[in-house]
Amino acid sequence: MGRGRVVLKRIENNKTRQVTFSKRRNGLLKKAYELSVLCDAQVALIIFSSGxxxxxxxxxxxxxxxxxxxxxxxxxxxxxxxxxHDNQVTYQDILRLKAKYESLQRSQRHLLGEDLGPLNVKELQHIEKQLEGALSQTRQRKIKVLLNQMEELQEKEVRLEELNIQLKSQLEEESLHSATPGPSNPLCFGSHQRAQPDGSGVPGSLGGIGNHLQAWFH
Incomplete structure (x- = not known):
């Protein structure tokens, strides 16, 4: 027959209890030692007896x-x-951001003229000041943009004037260059070569004949 299941309860007999304690203690110490060796684990076991x-x-x-x-x-x-603590802080941050978002949404609706019925006079005056401030900033921005555009147009006008002057100067130079006559060409038609008294102006062959005729007349 197999061993019966041991009921886990305090052993009333003092001697039997001491024997059981000694056996089980040694087995527990042995198991702790085996666990530390086999598994390379750090094991500490502390036991106090009933005494x-x-x-x-x-x-x-x-x-x-x-x-x-x-x-x-x-x-x-x-x-x-x-x-x-971090979770609590994160949750509080979420709640704070949510409240701020809802407040901004209400402010936006109020600025657009919506949901103004529940507001009192003081809240309406606050919205009025916000609108006046926004309108003033818009006007200032508009004036600044217009001034910048005027400066850009003035700069473009100056550049166009300078370009116009340069083009005009180039046209004048080209017209003066085209009106100036070029150097005379000695081979132009209608030009006459004056003969020298000694006959040097006559071509070579005709010059020789002239000399012989002069010798005959003398």
Missing amino acids: GKLFEFASTDVGKILERYRQYRYGQQEYKLAIE
């Missing part, structure tokens, strides 16, 4: 393991508190 006797096991050092546990435990709590 107040201390039994402990640690894979490295009980104090170091407890210090690590304390830092991790309180660090986790601080991390959770920080997360909760």
Whole structure:
């Protein structure tokens, strides 16, 4: 027959309770040792008997393991508190932005002349001042834009005048250049070559004949 299931309750017999404690304690210490060796884990085990006797096991050092546990435990709590605080702050920011958005929407509708019925005299006066301020800024901006456009037109006018003067000067120079006569050509038709008294102006062959005729007459 197999072993029956042990009922988990306090053992009333003192001697039996002490025997069971010793057996189970040794088994628990053995399991803790095996876990640290097989899994390379840091294990600390602290046991106090009903009589107040201390039994402990640690894979490295009980104090170091407890210090690590304390830092991790309180660090986790601080991390959770920080997360909760950030979530709370984010939720408050969302609510504040939502309220601001709704207020801006109401202001926009009021400036457009909508939903003015529930407003009192003071709120209407505030809207009136806002409209007057916006109108004043619009006028100032309009004047500035017009002045800038006038300056641009004046600059364009000056550039066109300068360009007109340059073109006029170029046309005058071209007209003067075309009216000036060029150098005379010695081969032009209608020109006459004056003969020299000594016959040097006569062509070579005719000049020789003239000399012979003069010799015959002498």
